[in-house]
Amino acid sequence: MEIVQSGDFSPAGELYDRYAKRVYNHSYRFLGNREAAEDATQEVFVKMMRHANQFRNGAPLLRWLLSITGNHCRDKLRSLRVRPTHGEDGLELVPAPDDLSPERDLERQDAERIVQEALTRLEPDQREAIVLSRYEGCTYAQIALISGCSEGAVKTRVFRAMNVLKKALTRDAQETTNA
Amino acid sequence: MPDCDAMIENMPMLLTESLDPVQRELTHQHIETCPKCAREWAAYKETWQTLDTLPELEVPARVKQRFLAEIDPDLRTNVVPFRSGRAARWLAQAAAVVIVAGGAFYAGNRLAPRFRPTPTGVELIGAQTLPPATPYYSIAETRVLPAASINPQIEGRPDIQNVQFTDASASSDQIGVSFDITSHVTVTGRPTDKSMVSLLRYVLENEDRESPSRSRAIDWVRATYSRLDKPDPQIAEALANVLRNDQHQGVRINAADTLQSMQSAMTDSTRDALVEALKNDPNPAVRLKAVEALAKLARSGAVLDPEMVDTLQKKASQGDENVYVRVKAAEALRSIQPR
Numbered sequence: 132m133e134i135v136q137s138g139d140f141s142p143a144g145e146l147y148d149r150y151a152k153r154v155y156n157h158s159y160r161f162l163g164n165r166e167a168a169e170d171a172t173q174e175v176f177v178k179m180m181r182h183a184n185q186f187r188n189g190a191p192l193l194r195w196l197l198s199i200t201g202n203h204c205r206d207k208l209r210s211l212r213v214r215p216t217h218g219e220d221g222l223e224l225v226p227a228p229d230d231l232s233p234e235r236d237l238e239r240q241d242a243e244r245i246v247q248e249a250l251t252r253l254e255p256d257q258r259e260a261i262v263l264s265r266y267e268g269c270t271y272a273q274i275a276l277i278s279g280c281s282e283g284a285v286k287t288r289v290f291r292a293m294n295v296l297k298k299a300l301t302r303d304a305q306e307t308t309n310a
Numbered sequence: 311m312p313d314c315d316a317m318i319e320n321m322p323m324l325l326t327e328s329l330d331p332v333q334r335e336l337t338h339q340h341i342e343t344c345p346k347c348a349r350e351w352a353a354y355k356e357t358w359q360t361l362d363t364l365p366e367l368e369v370p371a372r373v374k375q376r377f378l379a380e381i382d383p384d385l386r387t388n389v390v391p392f393r394s395g396r397a398a399r400w401l402a403q404a405a406a407v408v409i410v411a412g413g414a415f416y417a418g419n420r421l422a423p424r425f426r427p428t429p430t431g432v433e434l435i436g437a438q439t440l441p442p443a444t445p446y447y448s449i450a451e452t453r454v455l456p457a458a459s460i461n462p463q464i465e466g467r468p469d470i471q472n473v474q475f476t477d478a479s480a481s482s483d484q485i486g487v488s489f490d491i492t493s494h495v496t497v498t499g500r501p502t503d504k505s506m507v508s509l510l511r512y513v514l515e516n517e518d519r520e521s522p523s524r525s526r527a528i529d530w531v532r533a534t535y536s537r538l539d540k541p542d543p544q545i546a547e548a549l550a551n552v553l554r555n556d557q558h559q560g561v562r563i564n565a566a567d568t569l570q571s572m573q574s575a576m577t578d579s580t581r582d583a584l585v586e587a588l589k590n591d592p593n594p595a596v597r598l599k600a601v602e603a604l605a606k607l608a609r610s611g612a613v614l615d616p617e618m619v620d621t622l623q624k625k626a627s628q629g630d631e632n633v634y635v636r637v638k639a640a641e642a643l644r645s646i647q648p649r
Contacts, residue, residue, distance in 0.1 A: 141466070141467055142466065142467050143377070143378060143381055144374070144378060145466055145467075145494065147374055147377060147378075148374075148494075149494055151369045151373065151374065152366070152367075152368070152369055155367060155369040155373070156366055156367055159367055160364060165367070168367075169369075169370060169372070169373045172369060172373050172377075173373055173376050173377045173380065176377045176381075177377060177380050177381060180381050181381075239363075242360075242363045243363055243364060243365070245360075245363075246360060246361060246363045246364050247364065261361075264326050265358070265361050265362075266361075266364070268525055268526050270326075270328065271323075271326070271328050286322075286323065286328075289322045289323075289326065290319060290322050293321075293322045293325075293354060293357060293358075296357050296361070297353050297354060297357045300356070300357045300360045300361070301353045301356050301357055301360075
């Protein structure tokens with residue numbers, strides 16, 4: 132990053148290769164839409180290059196990137212009301228591994244859709260907290276730094292998010308819905 | 311009796327391993343005695359596990375192309391000529407080009423190579439691929455290389471720091487330039503390749519202790535190696551060392567849990583680590599995972615040595631031990647075969 136800060140963008144490809152997968156997956160889980168996640172990933176890396184002078188050397192670069200990603204995704208959800216498309220349009224799900232039977236693949240797609248739909252029921256701040264905690268393995272202190280809030284706020288967001296998700300994802304909840 | 315609402319509020323923090331040890335113990339004890347909270351806890355755990363259904367996606371290649379195309383004008387206008395950078399950078403380039411050392415032969419022998427590329431096994435990929443004649447790529451803390459073995463073409467902008475120089479002497483015209491360099495290296499191979507196992511063992515045992523990435527490494531190792539009929543015992547031993555030494559209770563819980571899924575890779579040393587954790591770990595959740603692993607081992611028909619049996623007996627009857635740990639210890643005792 133020091134090189135980028137000096138005005139030389141030549142490490143762009145290398146930095147992208149190192150962190151793009153994390154940024155893309157974080158965006159996908161946040162926005163629930165692959166196309167929007169692609170745009171977000173591109174935007175985040177462009178912002179990283181153009182605002183490199185705001186990066187504090189010595190700090191973890193991934194944390195800074197996740198912070199930019201969070202801001203970008205929250206803005207998207209709030210201003211454009213990006214919602215994942217369900218039902219007939221369907222979420223763009225991951226292609227099935229070759230060794231998966233069609234039945235198993237359908238089950239897998241259903242399971243993914245249910246989780247992604249459940250995540251979209253959360254407020255953006257709650258969604259960011261749960262995604263960082265569950266998928267990035269961040270501690271509450273790290274989430275607070277990335278999201279720019281207090282640890283207490285993170286605790287509340289995760290608690291509220293888990294209660295919403297519990298209603299959507301547990302077997303009892305599913306059986307009640309199906310009944 | 312603690313308030314159920316307060317206990318339920320603690321549950322997400324129990325899942326994310328964010329509770330302090332006292333609250334953790336209190337919450338676990340309450341869950342064991344309160345059916346309503348036990349149901350809530352089961353629902354939280356089910357939710358947490360279900361979230362794992364979302365897979366890791368690969369980034370479509372077009373995203374990188376679009377990103378590089380967008381910054382390309384900046385790339386052209388902002389490139390700083392290499393020589394106009396700071397003096398250290400100039401020295402760094404010189405350092406990478408001219409690496410000559412009188413002690414190359416000695417050090418080359420001292421630093422034994424560890425990774426051998428084969429057509430189907432471990433190989434080094436990335437910005438620079440070693441020529442086929444190179445027998446090994448050594449992942450080492452320090453190494454000395456003769457200039458003749460270095461490609462004069464420097465690829466990308468490697469971060470080179472701490473540059474030092476060695477002068478020629480009266481008896482030798484060899485000069486030396488040494489430096490620290492950070493490269494991003496990808497090693498590919500089968501899970502059973504010895505080099506891959508050694509590398510993963512190193513990652514598990516030496517990764518930054520303050521980072522949650524060690525838990526992620528354990529998750530990945532579990533997903534990859536628990537599918538194998540007989541995972542390499544080195545992996546189990548690395549997990550045992552994590553269980554013995556890691557300061558973070560969540561990491562130790564994860565290590566013990568993963569060991570449970572690798573029964574066929576367990577050695578005496580691995581089993582000892584589980585017994586030590588059951589005896590001495592200050593965290594009841596770690597002790598619980600350790601006793602569960604030993605109970606599973608006993609159920610599988612493995613012969614447990616007298617010390618293990620003794621520890622299980624003590625735990626099963628220890629009044630101040632966590633109830634669930636006691637129950638699991640008794641369960642293990644019912645199925646063991648003394649040696």
